[in-house]
């Protein structure tokens with residue numbers, strides 16, 4: 001009789017453990033929280049993993065984009081709430097509206113578990129900062145050649161690193177009148193993070209002009225849950241970006257970025273007109289706004 005009771009108690013304990021375990025997976029690991037910081041900078045939380053991407057910048061006002069406010073900048077530098085537990089600091093490229101080396105270096109010095117991933121050009125900038133010796137073991141440089149990608153795992157986060165061209169910006173040579181793409185030599189990366197099966201893509205300053213990258217990588221085969229893409233991908237309802245979204249990316253959710261909050265109405269309008277085909281588009285309205293996603 002005693003043994004039977006003991007077996008029943010053991011079975012009950014096993015069942016309740018199983019229930020708790022299943023509950024944890026459902027409520028934690030598939031829940032995503034995205035917080036908009038500025039420009040293309042976001043804090044991404046999935047389960048117990050935290051990624052800060054293109055967010056640590058803003059040494060001065062640049063005029064052409066929004067920057068993090070002074071409270072966020074000091075919180076990021078000092079690794080204070082909500083930046084106390086960042087596993088991965090990712091930077092797509094070395095432009096002032098995505099990355100400011102002294103701030104990133106200070107953050108890493110104050111966040112000993114955080115690892116940094118980016119291309120050669122940003123690591124070269126970090127090598128000139130005061131804390132370089134202290135942080136260098138946690139800097140991971142991956143710069144694939146054009147049309148190539150590389151896989152890696154950092155602090156338990158699976159990452160596919162794509163080389164994506166930076167969107168062109170043409171300036172005229174005053175002497176010859178020749179048009180030159182000012183950004184042609186900028187190394188720009190796209191990241192596909194896979195956290196417990198949740199797939200999140202950030203393309204940095206890739207633009208619809210870089211269609212050959214998307215024809216090559218066929219991100220539509222990756223089953224992307226959330227794609228962060230520059231505003232050019234939804235510039236109008238019939239632009240080349242829409243064609244790329246439809247044919248080569250096909251994400252479940254889209255977050256449009258590189259949009260000044262004072263200037264977001266036209267992109268909200270385009271998203272509204274496209275909602276039958278793309279029902280899940282977000283244009284964040286203000287810094288530190290957070291959106292939660294539950295991925296099925």
Ligand SMILES: [Zn+2]
Pocket residue numbers: 093095166205
């Ligand atoms: Zn850029």
